[in-house]
Amino acid sequence: MENILEIKGLNKAYDSFALKDVSFTLPKGYIMGFVGENGSGKTTTIRSILNMANIDSGKISVFGLDSVTDTIAIKEKLGVVFDSLYLADHLTAKQIEKQLKPFYKDWDSKEFAGRLRSFGLPDNKRVGEFSKGMKMKFMIAIALSHKADFMILDEPTSGLDPVARDELLDILAEYIENENRSVLFSTHITSDVERIADYVTILHNGRVWFTGTKDELSEKYVILRGAEEDISSALREKCIGFHGYRNGFDALLSTEYLGEVSDGLETEKANIDEILVYVAKEDRHERHNENDKV
Amino acid sequence: MNDIMKMIRFDLISVSRLTVPYVAVFGIVSIIAALFSLPIGILCVVSFVMIIAPVQGINNSSCKKLYGILPVSRSAVIKALFTEIFVTMFIGELLSFLCLLIVKCSSLYEILPEKLSHFAERFPTMPDYKFEKLYLLAAAAFAFITIVLCYAQMRSEVKNMETAIRELLIIVAVFAAVTAFISVMMYNEKLRALRDIIMPPTSAGKWLSIAILNAVTLAAAYLFCTVTIKKASAKEL
Numbered sequence: 164m165e166n167i168l169e170i171k172g173l174n175k176a177y178d179s180f181a182l183k184d185v186s187f188t189l190p191k192g193y194i195m196g197f198v199g200e201n202g203s204g205k206t207t208t209i210r211s212i213l214n215m216a217n218i219d220s221g222k223i224s225v226f227g228l229d230s231v232t233d234t235i236a237i238k239e240k241l242g243v244v245f246d247s248l249y250l251a252d253h254l255t256a257k258q259i260e261k262q263l264k265p266f267y268k269d270w271d272s273k274e275f276a277g278r279l280r281s282f283g284l285p286d287n288k289r290v291g292e293f294s295k296g297m298k299m300k301f302m303i304a305i306a307l308s309h310k311a312d313f314m315i316l317d318e319p320t321s322g323l324d325p326v327a328r329d330e331l332l333d334i335l336a337e338y339i340e341n342e343n344r345s346v347l348f349s350t351h352i353t354s355d356v357e358r359i360a361d362y363v364t365i366l367h368n369g370r371v372w373f374t375g376t377k378d379e380l381s382e383k384y385v386i387l388r389g390a391e392e393d394i395s396s397a398l399r400e401k402c403i404g405f406h407g408y409r410n411g412f413d414a415l416l417s418t419e420y421l422g423e424v425s426d427g428l429e430t431e432k433a434n435i436d437e438i439l440v441y442v443a444k445e446d447r448h449e450r451h452n453e454n455d456k457v
Numbered sequence: 458m459n460d461i462m463k464m465i466r467f468d469l470i471s472v473s474r475l476t477v478p479y480v481a482v483f484g485i486v487s488i489i490a491a492l493f494s495l496p497i498g499i500l501c502v503v504s505f506v507m508i509i510a511p512v513q514g515i516n517n518s519s520c521k522k523l524y525g526i527l528p529v530s531r532s533a534v535i536k537a538l539f540t541e542i543f544v545t546m547f548i549g550e551l552l553s554f555l556c557l558l559i560v561k562c563s564s565l566y567e568i569l570p571e572k573l574s575h576f577a578e579r580f581p582t583m584p585d586y587k588f589e590k591l592y593l594l595a596a597a598a599f600a601f602i603t604i605v606l607c608y609a610q611m612r613s614e615v616k617n618m619e620t621a622i623r624e625l626l627i628i629v630a631v632f633a634a635v636t637a638f639i640s641v642m643m644y645n646e647k648l649r650a651l652r653d654i655i656m657p658p659t660s661a662g663k664w665l666s667i668a669i670l671n672a673v674t675l676a677a678a679y680l681f682c683t684v685t686i687k688k689a690s691a692k693e694l
Contacts, residue, residue: 250523
């Protein structure tokens with residue numbers, strides 16, 4: 164399977180935050196949900212792909228090209244949607260087309276006009292006056308008009324009402340019908356990922372916590388529940404985000420340890436939201452333990 | 458179309474909505490004032506340029522994210538910025554020359570009320586060698602504004618906007634103090650040699666000074682642009 168995006172050993176340090184050895188790949192023809200808490204490094208990774216952040220080490224390839232040396236060739240075929248409009252908001256869609264057209268060899272004005280019509284976007288209204296959902300659709304229309312084969316979306320659904328979110332996800336699903344195209348979709352609204360993503364990469368504290376297909380993720384972890392006296396200390400050590408309360412406990416457990424689960428305990432499928440919560444709990448627990456040691 | 462031209466076109470479309478009304482108002486007021494031999498035309502051109510320049514700067518600083526998305530090199534973006542500053546200022550200079558030419562040639566001041574007409578007639582009736590000083594002053598003013606703006610643009614790209622504004626204020630204050638001091642000395646016949654260099658007595662000398670001023674301004678803009686490309690190309694967006 165040919166990869167549209169390959170990230171190997173990406174490291175990038177800021178004063179208070181660092182991406183550590185981030186590696187994952189996205190094959191052609193698929194949507195990857197890029198999830199993690201706020202501040203986990205999603206936007207820094209995207210900025211690194213776009214060569215907007217200078218990476219300390221590692222290699223990023225898009226369409227098989229190097230993200231630093233071939234950045235212009237990559238951006239010809241790359242569509243980007245940020246959570247806020249990056250264009251001059253006092254201009255109309257028509258004027259913005261005039262601005263952008265010369266930069267892209269494959270710009271298709273008919274496609275742009277058609278997309279504006281099908282997305283219900285007026286071409287004579289200032290884009291700053293568009294609603295958030297309209298702005299997102301407008302950025303997608305731009306990406307589609309220059310025939311982008313890879314679309315990167317950074318938190319596009321945050322702040323959108325359910326109807327607008329649904330519409331946006333439908334557009335992405337339609338976009339991916341062409342099997343040469345891919346989408347990297349960063350969000351902390353995991354229900355969107357559950358709905359349309361084929362692959363999932365979970366970033367936690369600047370590291371890749373999981374990367375693989377959505378099915379692999381759902382098969383890899385379960386939620387374990389029961390009374391604290393029913394769990395062995397060895398199994399408890401293997402739990403992620405163990406949370407004890409008055410009547411029992413719950414925790415995330417890798418399915419490879421299911422054989423060690425005693426009869427009194429219950430397991431159930433974990434969704435991405437729950438996985439993220441347990442991962443964050445584990446992190447707090449580790450920090451708590453470290454503080455205890457001090 | 459090369460990348461620099463694409464960027465200039467991009468920026469022009471961005472600022473067109475904001476600048477067209479200014480250009481129209483200041484252009485019309487400048488030319489009408491010049492037709493009546495009133496030197497406020499020159500002031501209008503200078504004010505126009507002083508307004509245009511920050512508008513360009515504001516536009517560019519808000520587009521940094523977009524520059525990271527467009528398939529264009531960072532050096533082309535920077536070159537376009539400096540070209541825009543130089544060309545805008547040069548057009549401003551030419552516009553002020555046009556106004557001065559109209560002031561000298563027009564006789565419409567005669568229809569003005571007596572007091573105003575008396576004030577206005579001083580300019581068209583001024584001897585040529587004195588009137589040419591105004592061209593040189595206009596060229597010097599635009600050279601100064603261009604160089605300072607290019608420096609500020611360089612500092613804002615390399616450091617940040619706050620640093621650029623702080624340094625800009627210091628430069629303008631120091632320049633004003635030095636200019637005031639030199640002017641007083643020249644007025645008191647203390648720096649005759651310097652006066653002859655700054656304000657050549659012959660017509661050819663004045664036009665040569667204007668050409669040199671523009672060449673120096675172009676060289677300074679090129680230098681600041683090159684330094685900016687070297688220091689800011691690898692800066693994160």
